[in-house]
Amino acid sequence: MFEGVVATLLNRFLGNYVTNLETTQLKLGIWQGDVKLEKLRLKKDALDKLRLPVDIKEGWLGTLTISIPWSNLKGEPVRITIDNVYVLAAPRFQGDFDPEREHEREYKRKMRRLENDDLLRQQQ
Helix, strand or coil: CHHHHHHHHHHHHHCCCECCCCHHHCEEECCCCEEEEEEEEECCCCCHHHCCCEEEEEEEEEEEEEECCHHHCCCCCCEEEEEEEEEEEEECCHHHCCHHHHHHHHHHHHHHHHHHHHHHHHHC
16 A cells, blocks of 8 residues: 555656556665665656657666655755666657647646646645
């Protein structure tokens, strides 16, 4: 049950970047301060926010570890470590330009910004 709550929270924050986040992938040592995720697939639009002239064809994160210092949250940082990043990217050519796809990407970027703004407002 606890894994489901953690997976829901992680999906909310990592869902813009990865697709297959499930409770079966979680290795929780939450009381020790570690949450470990393995074999996460990158979304095709994960790097769109950076506006790079490349398209992701395929991408994986081998291991994503979040270390939370429960005993000193105000004094120590939460550390996120990513090991084994694999990205197959291809240059984005003008001939590949699809107005509908670009409109959809822009719409998703705007929706992410709105969701992040809502999260920030809820935390205040």
